[in-house]
Structure formats: structure tokens, C-alpha cells
Amino acid sequence: MASSSRADVPDSVPADARSVSDESDSSTEEGWEDVEPDDETQPVVGLFSEEIFPDVRSMLQASKEKHGFDLLAIQKQLGLDFLDTIKLVNYVRTEVKAGNMSPDVSSKSRFSDDTFLKPALEDDALLYSLDDITEQGENETQDNNAEARVSQLQEELERLQLQFSEYRSAVQKSMDDQLTKEDEKLDTAAAMNPSKASHKIQEADADYFTSYAYNGIHESMLKDSIRTDSYRDFVYENKHVFKDKVVLDVGCGTGILSMFCAKAGAKKVIAVDNSNIIDRAREIVYDNGLGDVITCIRGKIEEVTLPVEKVDVIISEWMGYALLFEAMFDSVIYARDRYLVPDGLMVPSHATLRIAPFADPDFIASHISFWHNVYGFKMDSMLLKIYDEANVRSIQPTAIPAESDVFLPLPLHTITVQELTFLKNFQVTLKEDIDALDGWAIWFDIFFMPSRDSTVPENAVPSDMQKKGFVAFTTGPDGPETHWQQAICLIDHGKREPQPMKKGQVINGKIGYEKKSTGSRLLDISIKWDGEGVREGNQEWSLQ
Numbered sequence: 001m002a003s004s005s006r007a008d009v010p011d012s013v014p015a016d017a018r019s020v021s022d023e024s025d026s027s028t029e030e031g032w033e034d035v036e037p038d039d040e041t042q043p044v045v046g047l048f049s050e051e052i053f054p055d056v057r058s059m060l061q062a063s064k065e066k067h068g069f070d071l072l073a074i075q076k077q078l079g080l081d082f083l084d085t086i087k088l089v090n091y092v093r094t095e096v097k098a099g100n101m102s103p104d105v106s107s108k109s110r111f112s113d114d115t116f117l118k119p120a121l122e123d124d125a126l127l128y129s130l131d132d133i134t135e136q137g138e139n140e141t142q143d144n145n146a147e148a149r150v151s152q153l154q155e156e157l158e159r160l161q162l163q164f165s166e167y168r169s170a171v172q173k174s175m176d177d178q179l180t181k182e183d184e185k186l187d188t189a190a191a192m193n194p195s196k197a198s199h200k201i202q203e204a205d206a207d208y209f210t211s212y213a214y215n216g217i218h219e220s221m222l223k224d225s226i227r228t229d230s231y232r233d234f235v236y237e238n239k240h241v242f243k244d245k246v247v248l249d250v251g252c253g254t255g256i257l258s259m260f261c262a263k264a265g266a267k268k269v270i271a272v273d274n275s276n277i278i279d280r281a282r283e284i285v286y287d288n289g290l291g292d293v294i295t296c297i298r299g300k301i302e303e304v305t306l307p308v309e310k311v312d313v314i315i316s317e318w319m320g321y322a323l324l325f326e327a328m329f330d331s332v333i334y335a336r337d338r339y340l341v342p343d344g345l346m347v348p349s350h351a352t353l354r355i356a357p358f359a360d361p362d363f364i365a366s367h368i369s370f371w372h373n374v375y376g377f378k379m380d381s382m383l384l385k386i387y388d389e390a391n392v393r394s395i396q397p398t399a400i401p402a403e404s405d406v407f408l409p410l411p412l413h414t415i416t417v418q419e420l421t422f423l424k425n426f427q428v429t430l431k432e433d434i435d436a437l438d439g440w441a442i443w444f445d446i447f448f449m450p451s452r453d454s455t456v457p458e459n460a461v462p463s464d465m466q467k468k469g470f471v472a473f474t475t476g477p478d479g480p481e482t483h484w485q486q487a488i489c490l491i492d493h494g495k496r497e498p499q500p501m502k503k504g505q506v507i508n509g510k511i512g513y514e515k516k517s518t519g520s521r522l523l524d525i526s527i528k529w530d531g532e533g534v535r536e537g538n539q540e541w542s543l544q
Contacts (some may be wrong), residue, residue: 029269039510042056042125042128043055043125044059044125044129045279047089048069049095055333057133059126071133073094074105082130084111086116086177087113087132088111089127090119091110091116099416111202168202181227189296218360226481231317231347231474235261235315241345241397241450242266244266244267245267246308246310247266247267247311247313247315248272250301250314250332251316251317253277253281253296254280255282255285255296256292257315257317258294259285261315262293266293266313267301269294270297270311272298274299279298287532295307304397310341311341314345316328321392322442322443322525323410323444329420334417340469346412346452348446348448348449349454349456350409350456351409351447352444353442353444354404354405354444355405355426355441355527356403357402357437358437358441359399359401359435359437359438360438363438364438367386380516387491387539388540388542390487391488392484392488396477397477399477401430402410402430403428405475408422408513422513424511424512425509426508426509427506430501434500434501435496435498435501436498436499438493438498439489439490440487440489442486443476443484443524445461445462446473447472462479482497489525489527491537497533505531505533505534506534507529507534508530509529510527513525516542516544523543524542525541526538526539526541527539
């Protein structure tokens with residue numbers, strides 16, 4: 001559908017005819033201008049709004065920057081031909097018109113139906129420019145290999161973000177569908193029939209482990225390079241810690257941490273997991289020739305019998321959203337108290353939980369205000385309980401208007417299960433003016449210290465510890481994104497207008513963590529805050 005210039009006369013036309021054509025060009029210039037203007041750029045309607053752009057290029061650039069939609073990258077990634085791309089454009093316009101601002105373009109099958117050949121927008125200038133866009137994209141790729149590499153990395157990042165989203169959705173769906181209803185009934189059932197309630201807890205627990213039997217979750221975790229590289233780097237850079245030692249891997253998954261330890265010289269590694277993934281782990285271990293070092297055991301760590309009395313090192317990736325979601329750390333503490341020798345090492349060795357104020361009007365407009373006017377209709381009923389659940393999102397550092405505060409340090413060698421239910425103080429000072437306190441952001445930092453006697457300084461920052469040669473990472477907005485992202489607790493201002501706040505204002509607060517019910521892996525978070533010139537608040541959220 002690309003247009004051609006009037007000067008592009010095919011070579012197959014005889015010379016005398018071309019001469020006549022040239023003369024006609026010069027003698028009837030006005031007529032040609034009526035047919036096709038010199039300026040071939042055409043205004044085009046945005047893919048995600050009704051905004052008019054002067055040309056297709058600027059529209060696609062805005063779609064990429066504001067909505068994360070890169071048409072050329074998707075076209076290349078999915079191997080779309082000309083007709084496929086037409087279908088993609090019409091599919092996106094159809095979805096956006098229906099109110100879906102994040103159309104699923106992960107697979108060509110999403111828009112393979114021929115009905116998407118029909119333009120979703122009358123006289124869509126974008127459809128008439130697809131050939132030109134593709135050709136320009138190809139030329140730019142050929143002219144600039146460095147730019148092409150950047151584009152490839154961006155595509156890979158988008159794909160990984162999608163996989164992280166799928167990982168989060170898989171866990172949340174499993175927990176929502178299979179655990180929430182059980183938790184709501186649990187207290188009543190316990191009072192009426194304690195033995196039946198115990199059975200319900202066992203069923204819910206089984207469903208939790210089932211959610212970790214699927215490949216997608218493990219693929220997403222393994223591809224979280226911040227997570228996996230940190231474990232690998234600590235093990236390989238501290239081989240003396242593992243040399244000839246007995247190691248216990250709690251919740252081993254695919255067995256990657258166990259294999260790191262075996263390669264570092266561990267005498268024996270015991271890998272325990274209560275999910276069906278243990279069968280794959282066993283095969284992986286033998287495929288890599290490590291079956292004589294690593295023993296895989298199926299079961300809960302609280303119930304299995306290990307082939308040893310004690311272990312020298314316990315390694316585990318137990319962290320959940322906001323650190324303690326899923327309650328796996330309880331099992332790691334049990335393993336520590338039951339099996340770790342008195343001078344044994346926990347890997348990782350320390351964690352800290354952080355909280356910071358959250359202020360992002362764009363986020364509020366996208367997730368809250370949006371429902372007040374959807375294509376001219378009020379949909380406020382969609383806001384029901386929207387403030388009751390914590391969101392797991394990756395946010396920008398600009399949404400954090402104050403330095404975060406550590407509200408709970410966790411020394412993994414000594415902390416108890418009882419200490420994981422708490423109410424802790426925190427204090428933050430705004431470093432800039434904000435229109436409103438929109439909520440609270442929670443994340444955690446992890447530290448790998450090479451000795452049980454090693455200490456982590458108060459309010460330690462992973463980047464500073466890294467400069468000193470220690471392995472550490474953050475899940476906060478200032479670091480590279482991880483699959484844990486951040487937990488966002490939005491404030492319900494009710495009918496009150498949000499309160500503007502000034503740089504230098506101090507907010508004092510208390511934050512509490514508590515399991516939703518006995519035996520639950522879900523988490524309730526409570527935050528209370530006040531301060532001079534600060535409107536006090538008190539709210540609870542569920543993380544599920």
C-alpha cells in the first residue's frame with residue numbers, strides 16, 4: 001500500500017514515452033499536485049488514544065514510550081508479514097476501543113482471524129504506510145548494528161517482563177483459586193471440627209506446592225538474573241565455604257542452587273522439595289553428572305528424613321512478595337533449628353524490609369481515576385475493594401519522594417518464626433513536595449555474608465556492600481527489576497481531598513505483618529501513619 005513518486009517511471013517504459021511523461025510533468029505540475037502532494041506525510045490517529053500525530057513515525061514513537069508498544073519490534077519478533085501486520089494494527093485498535101489498554105500481542109494467534117483485515121478505523125493512515133515503515137526499519141537496522149542490538153535487548157526485556165508477569169499471575173491465580181476460600185472457612189471449621197480444619201490446611205498446602213510444579217514459574221525465576229547470579233556469584237566466589245561440606249537446599253526447585261554448591265566442591269548436597277518439580281530436578285542432576293554428590297528428596301522439610309544428622313550450610317531461595325508472602329521462610333527456620341550445626345552458615349545470611357512513601361499521579365490516574373469515566377460511562381463499582389489488596393508492581397524511582405526506612409532487619413541465623421508476625425515503627429522524611437501521599441511501597445534487600453559471625457551494618461545498602469566485595473541485591477525501584485518487584489499499598493482517601501505535602505515533612509508510622517489465618521500462606525499488612533502537618537491514617541491490605 002506504499003505510494004510511489006510520480007518521477008519513478010518504470011525502466012520498462014520506452015525512452016520516448018518517458019520523455020513525454022517528463023514533459024507532461026513539467027507542463028501539468030498543478031494537476032500532479034492535485035493527485036499526489038510532494039509532502040507524503042499524513043496525519044495519523046494514535047493507537048492508544050484519539051490524539052492526532054503529524055506522521056506515523058511520531059505516533060509509533062509515542063506508542064512505544066507511553067504504552068510500551070513497539071510495532072516494529074513485535075513485527076520482527078513474531079515474524080509478521082504485510083497482512084499479519086495489518087491484522088495486528090486492527091486488533092490493537094479494536095482492543096483499545098473496547099477499553100483494553102494492554103492488548104495481548106505475545107502470540108500471532110491472538111490476531112490471526114481474517115476479520116482483523118477489516119480496518120477498525122476508517123481511512124487509517126497507518127495501514128497505508130506499513131510498507132514504508134517496514135522498509136525504513138530494515139534500512140536502519142542495516143545502517144546501525146549497534147542500534148539493532150539495543151532493539152534486540154529491548155525486545156528481550158519486554159519478553160522477560162511478560163514472563164515475570166506470567167509468573168506472578170500463575171502464583172496469584174493458584175493462591176486465589178485454591179487457598180483463599182479455604183482460609184475464609186478455616187477459623188469456623190477449626191472451632192466446629194478441629195480434625196477437619198487440619199485436613200483443610202493440608203489440602204491448601206498441597207495446592208501451594210502444586211503451583212510450583214509448572215515450568216513457567218521456574219523459567220521466570222531462573223531468568224531473573226539478579227536473583228540467580230547473586231546465588232551463583234556467592235557460591236563460586238566463596239568455594240572455601242562449601243569445600244567438603246554437607247549442604248541442605250530447602251525448596252530446591254530445578255536444583256540450580258544445589259548444582260552451584262556441588263560445582264564449588266561440596267561433599268554432599270541434599271535437595272528437598274515438596275513439588276513434582278523434584279522429579280525434573282533429579283533428572284537434571286543426573287544429566288549433569290552430579291548424581292554422586294546431590295541427593296533429591298521429595299517432601300516437606302518438616303516431614304522428610306534426611307540421610308544425615310546435621311548439615312554445614314543451608315541454602316535456599318525462600319523469598320516471596322514483600323519478603324514473607326507464601327510463608328516459606330517458616331520452613332527454612334525449621335530446617336535451620338533442626339539440622340544446621342552450631343557454627344553453620346545460612347545462605348543468604350541477612351535480609352532487610354524497607355518502606356517508603358509512594359506518590360505517582362499517573363499510576364493513580366491509570367488504576368483508580370480511570371474508572372470514573374470509561375468512554376463517558378461511570379464504572380465506580382469497579383473500585384470495590386480496590387484498596388483492600390496490595391499491588392505487586394515495578395515502579396520508577398521518581399514515584400518515591402523520600403528515602404526508604406528499614407522497619408525489620410532479619411538476621412537469618414537467629415530470627416524466629418514468632419518474630420515474623422510483628423508491628424514495627426518507621427520514619428521517613430519527604431525530600432520533595434508532593435500533591436498527595438498515594439500509598440506505601442515495600443521491598444526487601446538480601447545480603448550474602450561469608451561467615452556466621454559477619455555482620456551487616458544498620459541500614460545497609462546493597463550497592464555499598466557490593467563495593468566492599470560482598471554479594472547483595474535489592475528488589476527496590478532503585479535497582480534492576482526482579483520478579484519480586486515491589487508491593488504497593490494504595491491509600492483510600494475516601495471522600496476527602498488528598499493532602500499536598502511539603503519537602504522536609506516527617507511521617508511517623510507503624511507497619512504490621514500477620515498471616516491471614518492459622519496455617520495460611522497469605523499475608524495481611526497494616527500501616528498507621530501521622531506526623532506534624534500530616535493527615536493521620538490507618539489502613540490494612542491483603543497480599544494474595
